[in-house]
Amino acid sequence: MMNFSKLKDKYKAGKMKKRINWNGPLPAHIAIMMDGNGRWATRQGLPRTAGHLAGMNAMRETIRFCHKTHIRYLTLYAFSTENWKRPKEEVDYIIRLVHAFVTDRTLNELNRNNIKVNFIGDISRFDLDTRQIMQHAADVTRFNTGMTVNFAVNYGGRSEIVQAVKSLVAEGNSSFSMEEFESRLYTSGCPSPELIIRTSGEKRLSGFLLWQSAQAGPWYTDEMWPSFNEYLYYQALHAYQCRKVRTIS
């Protein structure tokens, strides 16, 4: 049975959903910085790993919200280059969650819904098993034509730009065009994100999609990532639409 606070959230989500103009502009690409798993857990006297597990559930749900509302591209910041500095047990736990995500029924669900999955970032730092799991997810969903979900792992915006330049220069191309440069970014083929959501009250982009976010509007919430829900999702979409109307008129 659904508890009272879940029912309240559903009611609030329903009200917020009605405020969105579903025939109006919606972002083609949403990027999310899923921040605050650790703090969410600590506040409840739980180990940080419990926060990551709850964060993974919020992530699954959010993919469903985006799919339901016909968002074409979703990029989720799952692991930054800085995250390696965390205790080994925590890093290992997050990597185990990646394995679980790919090997449990979630990947099947995404595949059934015609969703393409990519892992973007410098994946060479992960062990062979993990790299193979990431490749497997991309292979299985390669021909899907619905939404694309990018998981940014061992991702840093500055390193992405440096690797793109290096790959062009290595081919002897030092007078490359903007299009050629963009084709070497991890997000090649995706439009630039128009809405970037960050949870946990941090109000900065921390180099996430550094090049691609030039025209994006950020939307911040004080809620920790495991508490992200349909109501907050619609709030972010609503804020996007209001901003869009202001910039067009």
Ligand code: FPP
């Ligand atoms: C940020 O919270 C979250 C992370 C570093 C990890 C997020 C990873 C997942 C939700 C699972 C990944 C799974 C797949 C399939 C990609 P934080 O720990 O930085 O929170 P804090 O700021 O409170 O410490």
